Amino acid sequence: ANKMVYPDSSEIHILEVQKAEKAKNAKDSALVNWLKFFAAETKEEFEMAAHTSSSIAKAWGIVQHLSGDEKARMIAEYEEMARRDQEDRLMGARREGELAGKLEANQVIARNLLKKNFSWDDVAEITGLSLNEIKELSQKNTH
Numbered sequence: 001a002n003k004m005v006y007p008d009s010s011e012i013h014i015l016e017v018q019k020a021e022k023a024k025n026a027k028d029s030a031l032v033n034w035l036k037f038f039a040a041e042t043k044e045e046f047e048m049a050a051h052t053s054s055s056i057a058k059a060w061g062i063v064q065h066l067s068g069d070e071k072a073r074m075i076a077e078y079e080e081m082a083r084r085d086q087e088d089r090l091m092g093a094r095r096e097g098e099l100a101g102k103l104e105a106n107q108v109i110a111r112n113l114l115k116k117n118f119s120w121d122d123v124a125e126i127t128g129l130s131l132n133e134i135k136e137l138s139q140k141n142t143h
Helices: 017-023 030-039 043-050 054-068 070-115 120-127 131-142
Strands: none
Touching: 017 030, 030 043, 030 054, 043 054, 054 070, 070 120, 070 131, 120 131
């Protein structure tokens, strides 16, 4: 599953496009109008939805531009792929930082336990470090 991180200022609306038929008879609201736009299949339906708000009209203009211009569509797709790649790199770096922080914390705990004469097996069990890592830490503590 894809995990996406959204800033705290984000507001997310989930629209069930399958319910668009029911929405056609519903009182016009901003969300219902967007639902009609996303469910539109014909040019006429898109244009009717576009007349309900300037935001939807702008979206319809972008859809028309991208649909009619293969180069613009490809650029938009590449920009989206680049944005996702950047997000993946940032999430990977964040995970690496978190893992490095946990490893460093466990090494500090291990050093303290070794100073208190805990056995290597106990230190390994408590910290999750390998016996080789504990051996190295033990050797560093004595030098």
